[in-house]
Amino acid sequence: MGLFDMFKGDSGAAMTPHLAFATALLYMISADGEIDNEEVGQLLAVLGGENSGGSIGVGANSRQLLESAQRYMRSHSIDDFLAEATPLLSDAQKMCILTNLIDSSLSDGQAEPQEQALFGKILQAFGISEARFTPFFEVIALKNDRSVFTNQSHPKNDPAYQVKLSL
Numbered sequence: 001m002g003l004f005d006m007f008k009g010d011s012g013a014a015m016t017p018h019l020a021f022a023t024a025l026l027y028m029i030s031a032d033g034e035i036d037n038e039e040v041g042q043l044l045a046v047l048g049g050e051n052s053g054g055s056i057g058v059g060a061n062s063r064q065l066l067e068s069a070q071r072y073m074r075s076h077s078i079d080d081f082l083a084e085a086t087p088l089l090s091d092a093q094k095m096c097i098l099t100n101l102i103d104s105s106l107s108d109g110q111a112e113p114q115e116q117a118l119f120g121k122i123l124q125a126f127g128i129s130e131a132r133f134t135p136f137f138e139v140i141a142l143k144n145d146r147s148v149f150t151n152q153s154h155p156k157n158d159p160a161y162q163v164k165l166s167l
Helices: 017-029 037-047 060-075 078-088 091-106 113-125 130-144
Strands: none
Touching: 017 037, 017 060, 017 078, 017 091, 017 113, 037 060, 037 091, 078 113, 091 113, 091 130
16 A cells, blocks of 8 residues: 555545546546536536525535535546446436537537537447437527527528438
């Protein structure tokens, strides 16, 4: 045992599906080396709740979850995380994580290349095909494409265009 080994593995909590959710979001928002305000807002909206003072923010349980996720992330690689978390997750939990990851990565307008690469890695580790995930992606991409309001010549504003999900 090395001198500093005692600090390595203390993530503070055993991996659970809820911790996997929070940790995956942290990996995504830090993937490009910058944490944007929109990404923090998305994280707080997903994990947040009311504080004891009634204001919106991160409640005590969510704060503990976020702190555990931060500790885990500091001491584990993404590969370690995926190996540990994936077997614990149901299909619904995997899809919930994936849809929230896409929503987070698109919350600032576009998914950076590092975010795209990380998403692909998680998608593969979860055993979800791109074809299966495409309809979910399309809905979230539309949700985050606010240019349909600010650009009247946007192709999706054409009177003949109709939003449809591909299957």
